[in-house]
Amino acid sequence: MRTRTTTASTGLAAMLAAALVLSGCSAPSEGNTAGKGAGAGAGASAAAPPAAVPGSGGYEGPRPQDQNLLAWTGDPNDAGHVTAQSAAGVGGRVTLVRMVLREQLTWSNIWLGLAGIDPNARLANCYLGVYDARGTLVGSTADISPQLMTDAIAKPFPLAKPFTAAPGTYFVALLLNGDWATNALTLKATGAGISVNAGLNPPSLRYSTVLTGQSSLPVTVNLAEQSTSTINTGWASQWYAIS
Secondary structure (H helix, E strand, O other): HHHHHHHHHHHHHHHHHHHHHHHHHHOOHHHHHHHHHHHHHHHOOOOOOOOOOOOOOOOOOOHHHHOOOOEEEEHHOOOOOEEOOOOHHHOOOEEEEHHHHHHOOOEEEEEEEEEOOOOOEEOOOOOOEEOOOOOEEEEEEEEEEEHHHOOOOOEEEEEEEEEOOOOEEEEEEEOOOOOOOOOEEEEEEEOHHHHHOOOOOOOOOOOOEOOOOOOOOOOOOOHHHOOOOOOOHHOEEEEEEEE
16 A cells, blocks of 8 residues: 555656646746846846947047147147237247157157238248257257248248257247238237246246347247247247147
8 A cells, every 4th residue: 555655656746747847848928038038138238348438549639640740739720820910029039839749759840830921021030940948959940031921831841950859848939030011921820829828937938939139049048038028919829840
């Protein structure tokens, strides 16, 4: 009798196990299918790499190298139109625009944005040059007066002798002499007026003038004497580049 009971129990257990197996192999309901689909999507999202965040990559906007230049005072696309002062206002003054180089380069040309010309101007003893942080002239052009009379575009002015510029602070110098119409001879600029010097003092002004009555660029200038009196009256900061 005991043997028969055990056999019956074993048979019943086998039947229940078979039923469970069959139940597990049956097609899932729509609700289960939706749930499994959502779970699979969540798993795929978790495994996918994060989307790129705009601005978080290596691109930092226009660079001088994009236009075959080595450095600049700012993107020339942002350079506005500058009304030049009269000859009496800036003639004979050395105008300085600061440039900070963060890598060594060979400096061969100074690019100037010439916005407008005066065909009736009489120019002479006009120069571009470069001073280092000590105020020493390390490069200069020949007289650029003829080039200031033609082609109102951005163009390079070659230094008489290229030089190796180590990382550091430099000042591009402009010297104009002669007679010209104030609203005809105009230059491009990246900043207008005294605001370019926010937070700065001599000898580190970003835009300034030194000396008067100069017919050539002196071999040294005293950067502690940087003045803003002329630029306060509208002689805006010029746009320059290096190649």
